[in-house]
Amino acid sequence: MKILVNCALPYANGPLHPGHIAGAYLNADIFVRYQRMRGNNVLFVSGSDEHGTPITITAEKEKVDPYVISSRFHEEHLETFRNLDINFDIFSRTTYPEHSETVKEFFMHFYRNGLLKERMMVSPFCPTDGRFMPDRYIEGTCPYCGYTQARGDQCDNCGRTLDPQELIEPRCILHGTPPEFRETKHLFFQLEEFQDQLLEWLDTKTFWKPNVMAFTRNFIKSGLKERPITRDIGWGVRVPVEGYEDKRIYVWFEALIGYVSGARIYSRETGQDDYWKDFYFNPEVKNYYFMGKDNIPFHTIIWPAMLMAMGKYNLPYLVTANEYMNFKGLKFSKSRGIGYTVNEILKLVDRDYVRFYLAFNLPEGGDSDFSLEDLQNRVNTELIDKYGNLVHRITSFVVNSQIVPEFNVEIMDETDRTILSQAADAAANFSHHVEAVEIKKALSSWLELVRQSNSYFNDSAPWTLKKTDPKRCSHKLHISLYLIQALSAMAYPFIPSSSVGMLTTMGSKKFRENGINWDLTELAGSEFTPVKSDPPFRKLDIIKGNPNFLDLKIGEIVDVKNHPSADRLYIIRVNMGYRSAQVVAGLRQHYSPDQLLGRKIIIVDNLKWSKIRGEESQGMLLAADDGKTVSLLSPGDTAVKPGTPVKIGDYEYNTSGKIDIDKLKEAKLHIEEVDGTRRAVAVLDNEILPLNASGALFSSYEEVSSGATVR
């Protein structure tokens, strides 16, 4: 059976972080590996999306050609995927000539069929640069609320959608000069013509995940409108029509066609030019699309409409989209310094550990959270302790005891029958879930069998049977080996290289003969000759040597109430980004509620909760006190988001557990001159280190003298 799997093309304008991988690529790779184990013929395509404004902006900043930027990240992405064992058949580029040709074919087909209509638009034109500017490059005063920094597409203050012409005193953000509004012509794709056909098609997609369907229906409900597919920009695929020499095709239209051009390029490179055609034109072939949630409407509305317009192309069979994987509750962001890139993580952690953790934590149902501590914990306990140790204890027992494992149907007992039926159930559930792209559920049924297998081995106690009933011992060992063979085969899509290692160690005859395939999960014909080996995994120990025991976070005061039974105390509610906390603070003599509201402050988030005069305090806010003045600590950068972790020096908090007030005092938080400015510092390992978040240091809101203690 042939299957086409397309993954949203990552934008070549920055490094990949775990959120990208968990959003679309790892689940696709797992799906593809599984399908290949089942003997299916998969074409697995993705590539770099290289066009679009952001890349030109980066290029302008660095004063290089946009191609330099996209090439840099294309290479980097290729390496990241390779390092993670995510193996596309082709990872193409939208700057390849074959891509432009394919885009041209689509374009001309639409053009000839009257699906592209010319419209005049009025766009801002910067006379200083002599070119049209994107709407968001224009800034001015909002006509509705008077906000002076409203953007041309939207006002950040009142949230209203704007047209750049509506702005009072518009100016170009690059030059500060007022733009002219000039007429410019563009071609519009007649999306609305496909509305009925799309709705009809969507009605057949009862098996799609609710998030995808809800998003799509909502989008259509608000009305499909014709969309411009050309724009005034110099970077992109040329428009193959006279009078459009200065314009390029809009990326949203062109990047999607990258799936087709990628498949064609792969076919040509492998010397079978027509190979791709069956995947797109044979209606028996199912087409799967993987992406993050932001990409849903492009794949459930625009791309299907384009394929409908082309006529004979297969429409997507399943469109699956994950939510976001965040970093400690905040969105991964290279520019804001939140989280790590995949390549940074791979320097510390084996690829299979990363794959396992991300798969375990995939944001399939809702957003999930990434952290190195959690990664280490999950990998050490579930992958290594439970599974790795199971494989190792079984194979090394067999090797050391020199018992030949042999299945004997006549001495099957109840526990044997139970575990074998559990194994069959697990394999069936696993298949069902992977096929439905419910990767986390598949992994759960695998983990359940790991647990059951450990339990079985414990109950079997072959170390006792060895002396009392060698025949039964040999029989139980054979079943145990069969279990880890099945588990390792099932684990292959998740942790490919480790899985192969396991099967080699246990001396699986089927594996030697057929390579990894799904038949490994069948008991019949299984034979094993385990070899002596080291434990299959080394435990992770990456969280250490860090003296920072303070979990400090940026908080924003959202509510202040008087404590009902204490004259000096406030009850303050603090927004911590991914949650809020109530703290009791003795600030009534120093601040009025109005002064506190909206302020960004630092919260100690791993302090033991306590009741202060009957009210729960879930942390402590930091304030400096020099004996005269009490002042809250102020983050140097007021744009810093609530929930942002505060580092001490370069140390990020990454242990766990609550501390008490006495422990907090050991950090000796105080105010001290750093480079001529009074800063909040802590003492760790006899070293004075400044508190900082997103690169900014902290001072106090009110002036306090150097040496003031922070409490």
Place this chain on the structure above:
RNA sequence: AGCGGGGUAGGGUAGUUAGGAGAUCCCGACGGGCUCAUAACCCGUAGAUCAAUGGUUCAAAUCCAUUCCCCGCUACCA
């Protein structure tokens, strides 16, 4: 403001589409077992007013309504 997602034991989570078993699993705490194994594995105990309020129902974490709180998107970006 609009749209999307969320609030379940000390922490992290599953379950919510199709309402009913003791609400799942991991870490952490406590007790026991085993000794093949990487201080690992197995068994058990404690710990949750399933955000709040109201409603539908014989029955609600799950359905409906209202409210509160959080995140994301609406600036390129899974």
